[in-house]
Structure formats: C-alpha cells, structure tokens
Amino acid sequence: MMRHRFTLLLAGTALIAAVAGGGCGNGSNQTKTTNSKPAVRQNYAVAIKNFAFHPANLTVGAKSRVTWTNNDQGPHTIVTTVFNSGMLGQSETYSYTFIKPGTYRYHCAIHPYMEGVIVVK
Ligand SMILES: [Cu+2]
Numbered sequence: 001m002m003r004h005r006f007t008l009l010l011a012g013t014a015l016i017a018a019v020a021g022g023g024c025g026n027g028s029n030q031t032k033t034t035n036s037k038p039a040v041r042q043n044y045a046v047a048i049k050n051f052a053f054h055p056a057n058l059t060v061g062a063k064s065r066v067t068w069t070n071n072d073q074g075p076h077t078i079v080t081t082v083f084n085s086g087m088l089g090q091s092e093t094y095s096y097t098f099i100k101p102g103t104y105r106y107h108c109a110i111h112p113y114m115e116g117v118i119v120v121k
Helices: none
Strands: 042-048 057-060 064-070 093-098 102-107 115-120
Touching: 042 057, 057 064
Parallel strands: 042 064, 057 115
Antiparallel strands: 064 093, 102 115
C-alpha cells in the first residue's frame, strides 16, 4: 500500500531579515509627510456667473474640494494667498482641496471687485 505523506510546510522560521540599523544616533528629526494625497470628504461647487461668484460665501469642512466653473463668456481667475487658478475660459473649471481650517478670501485678478470667501472648519 502506498502511503501519501502530506508534507506540511511549517513556516515557522520565516527569515525576517532584521536589517539592524547601524546604531547611528541620528536623533528623531525625521518629518513624515503622509498627507500628500488626502481623501476628499466632500465636494462643493461655486459658479462664476455675471461677474460674480455664486455662492460668494461658502463654509466647508476640512478636506473639502471646491470646484469653480466659469459660466461667463469672458475669462476669470480665482486668486487666494494659497493658490491661483490662472485664466478660466468659458465652461472651464478649477478645483482646490482645502486641508487646513481657516478663512480663504479670493478674488478675480481680472475683475478685482469679484470677491468670495471659503471658510474651512
Ligand atoms: Cu473676472
């Protein structure tokens, strides 16, 4: 009679290559940048129409993405201290994800009287 022997591969001694750091005491000044691609929690839209932002005042939570759409024929821009959309032609959009809470006032560089504010909570 033939006996089938089942060989159990016991992975008991997985070789964990413990690459021991050379023990160079470099202190703990490493800065971790793990928020390069934050997850967007919510999306908001701001329309640009008749030389105004609609809504001009918008309150969002942190990590919200706001998308501006230019519904005018002429170009507009959205300029804040943290970003500049550049020229937006008709039907063009610009999106920005707000990470840090704060009050972000913006305007159109071409028409400075066009103003808006995003409050990030
Ligand atoms: Cu404008």
